[in-house]
Structures are given as C-alpha cells and as structure tokens.
Amino acid sequence: MKRLGLYVHFPFCKNKCAYCDFYSVVGHNNIDKYIDALMLQCEDYSASCEPYAVDTVFLGGGTPTIVPEKDMLQLIDCIYEHFHVTVDAEVTMEANPATVNLSQLKKYHKAGINRLSIGVQSACDAELRALSRIHTYGEFEKTYKQARKAGFDNINLDLMYGIPEQTLDSFKDTLEKIVALDPEHISLYNLKIEDSTPFGAIRDSLPLPDEDVEFEMYEYAIDYLTRHGYIQYEISNFAKPGYECKHNMKYWTCQEYLGLGTAAHSYFRNTRFSFIKDIDSFVSAIEDPDNSDVITDENYSISPAERVGEYIMLSLRLKSGINTAEFNRLFGMDFDAMYEDLLPAYVENGFMDKTAAGYAFTPKGMYVSNYILSSMLEFSSEIDKNIANGKDK
Ligand code: SF4
Numbered sequence: 001m002k003r004l005g006l007y008v009h010f011p012f013c014k015n016k017c018a019y020c021d022f023y024s025v026v027g028h029n030n031i032d033k034y035i036d037a038l039m040l041q042c043e044d045y046s047a048s049c050e051p052y053a054v055d056t057v058f059l060g061g062g063t064p065t066i067v068p069e070k071d072m073l074q075l076i077d078c079i080y081e082h083f084h085v086t087v088d089a090e091v092t093m094e095a096n097p098a099t100v101n102l103s104q105l106k107k108y109h110k111a112g113i114n115r116l117s118i119g120v121q122s123a124c125d126a127e128l129r130a131l132s133r134i135h136t137y138g139e140f141e142k143t144y145k146q147a148r149k150a151g152f153d154n155i156n157l158d159l160m161y162g163i164p165e166q167t168l169d170s171f172k173d174t175l176e177k178i179v180a181l182d183p184e185h186i187s188l189y190n191l192k193i194e195d196s197t198p199f200g201a202i203r204d205s206l207p208l209p210d211e212d213v214e215f216e217m218y219e220y221a222i223d224y225l226t227r228h229g230y231i232q233y234e235i236s237n238f239a240k241p242g243y244e245c246k247h248n249m250k251y252w253t254c255q256e257y258l259g260l261g262t263a264a265h266s267y268f269r270n271t272r273f274s275f276i277k278d279i280d281s282f283v284s285a286i287e288d289p290d291n292s293d294v295i296t297d298e299n300y301s302i303s304p305a306e307r308v309g310e311y312i313m314l315s316l317r318l319k320s321g322i323n324t325a326e327f328n329r330l331f332g333m334d335f336d337a338m339y340e341d342l343l344p345a346y347v348e349n350g351f352m353d354k355t356a357a358g359y360a361f362t363p364k365g366m367y368v369s370n371y372i373l374s375s376m377l378e379f380s381s382e383i384d385k386n387i388a389n390g391k392d393k
Contacts, residue, residue: 004052004268005250006083008038008075009261010061011279014099018132021194023263023277024062034262034279035071037286039078041260046082048269049258054083056247056257057091059113064093065100069107076111085112090246092117092156095147097140105150115245116147117156117187122163123174130164132198137177144181154243156185161217163191164207171217172224179228184243188221189236190214215367222363233319235366252314254307273299308333309377316373321353321360342376 012031013024028034057079064072079085092115093108105116120140122128128136135143147155157178161171178186191208193199199206209217222232230238234252237245250257259266262282265274274297276282285295302310308331315322324335335358336343343359346352351365351372361369 001053001084002051003255004049004054004083005056005058005247005255005257006054006079006085007058007060007247007257007259007264007266008079009259009264010059010064010067011262012061012066013063014066014096015132015134016198018130018198019191019193021196022062025279028279030279030283031067032071033283035067035075037283038075038261040286042075042078042082045258045260049083052084052256053086055086055089056250057085057089058247059091059093060117061094063096063099065095065104069104073107073111076108076113080112090115090154092245092247094119095143097135097143099134100143100146102146102150105147105152109151114152115154115156116152117158117185118143118147119158120144120178121158121160122166122170123177124166124170127163127166127170131160141181144183154185155183156187156245157181157183159186159188160191161188161221162209162214166209166217168209168213168216168220172220175221175224179225179230185237185239185245186225186230187237188218188225190218215364218367219363231319235317235361235369252317254310254314267302271299271301273297304331307331312376313373316359316361316369319360320357321355322358324358327358339376346372 009023011024011034012028013020013026016024016026059076067075085091091113093113094117096119118140119133120137121131121133123137125136144155144157159174159178193203193206193208195203225238226232229240231241231244232238233244234248237248239245247257249255254267256268257266258268259274262275262279263277266272275295276285276297282295285291311327311330312322315327322335327333327335343352346365347354347359350362351368352359353362361372365372
C-alpha cells in the first residue's frame with residue numbers, strides 16, 4: 001500500500017500572537033460547524049485515499065486544543081473511520097499551554113493521539129509577553145507535566161530565538177530549563193518579522209537582538225542540544241534518536257500528504273493544491289456541492305522543473321543534505337556540473353560541507369540557508385526552463 005500523511009487544520013486561536021501569519025481567527029462562534037465540514041471532507045476523501053496507508057496524522061493550527069473536547073473526539077474517530085491509519089502511525093496534536101487540561105489530554109491520548117507538540121517559545125515571561133503569547137512559562141510547565149501524566153511519551157516543544165529583548169543569557173536559560181524537562185523533540189525557529197503581522201507594522205522599532213547575537217544563539221543551541229543527546233536532523237529540528245517527526249519528514253522528502261480544512265495544503269497524486277483561507281466560505285462550499293468549485297485556492301500539477309527546485313531546496317534543509325548520485329539518477333542531470341561556479345565557494349567559505357554522498361549545510365550555512373537556496377534556485381532557473389521544455393531529457 002502507498003503511504004500518506006494526513007494534515008488537518010484548526011484555524012482558531014484565543015489571541016493572535018504579534019508575529020504570527022498563519023491563518024487563524026480569534027473568537028469564531030461556529031467551531032462545531034467547521035468540525036462538521038471537516039468530517040464531511042474526511043468522508044469525501046475516503047474513496048480516493050482507499051489505496052493509501054496513513055502512517056502520519058498531524059492536527060495543527062491555529063490552536064487545536066481550543067476546539068471543544070466533544071467535537072475533537074468526534075473528529076478523531078471520524079479520521080480513524082475513513083482512512084487506513086496504520087497501527088504504528090505517528091498521530092500528533094498541536095497544543096497551546098493553558099488551553100487544555102489533564103482530563104482532555106487523557107481522552108485525546110486514549111482516542112489515538114500519541115504525540116503532542118507544545119508551543120512554549122521561551123522560558124522567560126517577559127519574552128512571552130513581548131510575543132503576546134497567552135501563557136506564562138509556569139503555565140506551560142503545568143501543561144507539560146499533565147501531558148506526561150496523561151501518558152504522552154513523545155512530546156515536541158517549539159522554541160524561538162531572536163525575540164525582542166532576548167539576550168544570549170536568557171536564551172541559554174531557556175534551553176537549560178527546556179532540556180531539563182527531557183522532551184523527545186525540540187523545534188527551534190528564528191523569529192521572522194512578516195509584513196502582515198503586528199510586528200511587521202513596528203518592524204523598525206522592535207528591540208531585536210542583533211544578527212551576530214542571533215547567530216551565536218543558533219550555534220550555541222546546536223552545540224548544547226547535541227551535547228544533551230539531541231540530533232539535529234533539519235535546520236530547525238532536533239530529536240532524540242528515533243523521535244524525528246515522521247510527518248514533517250514527508251514534507252522534506254517530497255512524499256505525499258493530504259491537508260484537510262481551510263488554508264490546508266496538499267501534495268496528493270502529483271498535484272499540489274490548497275483550500276481557501278476563509279472559514280465561512282470553506283464551510284459553505286463543503287456543505288453545498290454547487291459551491292465546491294470555489295473551495296480550492298491553488299491547484300496545479302508539478303512540472304519537472306519545479307520538482308528539481310523542490311528537491312534541491314528540501315533535501316538541503318536536512319542535516320544529511322543532498323545525495324548527488326540520487327539527484328543525478330532522478331533528474332538525469334549532473335548536480336556538481338550545474339553548480340560548479342557556486343559550490344566550491346560555499347565549501348571554501350564554510351557554508352557547506354562536501355559529504356560522502358554529496359553536500360550538506362554547515363551550521364553557518366543553515367543560518368543563512370534562505371539566501372543560499374534562493375541563489376541556487378535562481379542560478380538553476382535556466383536549466384529548469386530547459387527541463388520544462390524537454391530539451392535536457
Ligand atoms: S497560537 Fe500559534 S497559530 Fe495562534 S496566533 Fe499564536 S503562533 Fe499563531
């Protein structure tokens with residue numbers, strides 16, 4: 001049976017964090033209607049997913065843990081009913097501290113959720129306030145302990161660096177406190193200021209750490225987490241051996257996934273598509289089959305040229321880097337020749353390592369990977385065009 005990852009989006013939050021540009025809405029009144037729409041979508045997709053074994057499920061948001069317990073349990077049952085979820089599937093729910101209690105966590109665990117991803121971001125309350133998070137570090141700790149008590153033995157904690165007023169010392173303190181809790185997985189993201197967010201509007205007056213300090217934080221985290229038994233397997237992700245996030249690995253290794261719900265993205269049967277970013281329009285399109293043509297935002301098959309670009313971009317996100325022999329075999333091209341003017345300089349300047357299989361970013365390269373990847377993809381655009389026109393194959 002083919003393998004599939006299933007993502008379900010819950011676009012609700014208690015408060016909008018100042019940096020967040022994910023699609024989520026505060027104070028929505030009809031969560032139950034949205035859950036009904038999701039259940040209809042599960043039903044709709046069950047036939048096309050018949051040949052697939054679903055080995056990862058990710059309930060993300062937004063804040064899934066503000067969905068009323070009864071609705072959430074119904075939806076989880078519905079997923080198990082309509083898809084072939086494997087017995088050893090990784091089933092993750094994102095949770096915000098202080099939005100879920102012990103009794104709910106026990107029920108979700110019993111219903112089949114076996115991995116929890118908690119957004120803590122920092123152990124410093126002033127930094128949490130600066131981000132407009134709704135919880136304190138103490139509240140997070142309580143949620144974490146409850147999760148352990150409820151039986152969760154696979155927990156991810158999301159952390160952030162580059163927060164306003166954050167210092168190298170306060171970041172070190174956060175890492176120390178988080179590692180002392182012994183989570184199986186840690187995601188560490190650099191705060192990016194997006195134009196569409198409240199932070200975007202005051203970008204120039206934000207007291208952000210300077211870039212050198214941010215890089216020191218990142219480098220320190222790689223060293224500290226490695227010394228404490230976490231393996232960095234992706235630019236922003238660290239795990240104890242065997243606890244790498246299987247669902248996210250699907251995104252980075254170009255495997256198929258189906259995203260249900262408003263704003264959810266899919267790569268399914270060689271097509272990429274996403275659903276509209278509007279809860280009410282999404283619900284009415286699901287309820288009324290006459291509106292079903294307005295439900296997708298994007299819908300396109302992936303051209304060979306795009307596949308090359310994605311493969312390069314996603315493989316290099318991984319610590320293992322790109323396997324050039326595999327690349328050459330898959331695309332009938334020579335990776336070294338394509339980048340003969342760029343790669344030696346990246347290696348010489350300490351941004352990339354030449355590995356046994358190909359190339360991988362060093363910590364310094366990972367920190368600026370967005371810039372490097374965009375120049376690599378720009379550089380290969382001509383070749384991509386040739387592939388698209390069938391000239392190189
Ligand atoms: S809780 Fe998460 S999804 Fe909601 S606003 Fe904050 S960062 Fe965004």
